[in-house]
Amino acid sequence: MPEGHVIHRLARATMDHFGDKAVQVSSPQGRFDGAAASLDGTVLQGASACGKHLFIDFARPHPEHIVHIHLGLIGKFFFAPLAPPRGAVRLRITDGVTAADLHGPQMCRLLTPQEQQAQIAKLGPDPIRPDADPEIAWTRIQRSGRSIASLLMDQRITAGVGNIYRAEVLFRHRVNPATPGNTLRRATWEAIWADLVLLMRDGVTVGRIDTVREEHGPEAQGRPPRVDRHGGEVYVYRRAAQPCLVCASPVKVATLEGRNLYWCSRCQRRR
Known part of the structure; x- marks a missing residue:
């Protein structure tokens, strides 16, 4: 299972590639299809991590606009030049040049900001975060x-x-x-x-x-x-x-x- 620094690096990479851009969001595998369709074409406005949890924030006029990802033991989230998806891709984010593909996560769901804060409140302090106590x-x-x-x-x-x-x-x-x-x-x-x-x-x-x-x-x-x-x-x-x-x-x-x-x-x- 990835340690916390890996998830923080993924949050940074997400913003480096897609921050403040209108992106295409899909679920080639189909298991996140409805949620992905609701985010497709919206602006990716933020990405952050707390512990082993990754949160990707979209500028969507609906309470559930934050994608919550936990990779678990076998999950992978990686960036590569845009190409047809390979394998069971739960979530794909792309700007037409680069694609970020999520494979095999323990969790991938939509949250409201309040639900995100409730999730973070369950965790202990993250040594990487400046707000850790x-x-x-x-x-x-x-x-x-x-x-x-x-x-x-x-x-x-x-x-x-x-x-x-x-x-x-x-x-x-x-x-x-x-x-x-x-x-x-x-x-x-x-x-x-x-x-x-x-x-x-x-x-x-x-x-x-x-x-x-x-x-x-x-x-x-x-x-x-x-x-x-x-x-x-x-x-x-x-x-x-x-x-x-x-x-x-x-x-x-x-x-x-x-x-x-x-x-x-x-x-x-x-x-």
Whole structure:
């Protein structure tokens, strides 16, 4: 599932290609046909993200004028030169030159502005958004006995944080992933939050996830760069049984709530 920085990049790309233009909207697959027809020919006036949710706003004189997209596990939303649609395209937006095609989303529906705000209100603060309030997340964390590894993946706690950012930010701050939320020190949470803001906003800018500090990078350690479709240099994510870049202990992996959790048992002793 894409992490939050990917969705923010999609919102930016949508505005770069189609912002303030009258666009053609269709549903080649047919499953969004009626809604697409109601938007066809209208001006695309805004696109934004909150966590893993993408909102595309059309200047339509009807309350339901915001397309709400959640890609889920297999969804794709990509931009390419206009050509006949390939595969099951749920939604297509085009200006006659570029087409944005949506495949296999978990959700694609029309919302009113009030429904959009209600959806956002269900989410925790998004470290990428300037209006995010980390105090909301802290209040929920300190009241919970669940592990911090579980809480960081809960979109009601921190919107947009996925498996990679979860594993990496805990490593960077030497936090044992099993630490209960209600025992986490506030100073530790503030450091984690500040790091998420830094890492995730950088992800929006560069389009990949890099979490390794310069002193642990390929050049400093004389090793080849990491090659992985998920992003750049990372400390523990998808590095099970490989030596930790800091202490050389084998990276651990376990299943937590259906997702793989990676950590270094030697470096991450902090509770």
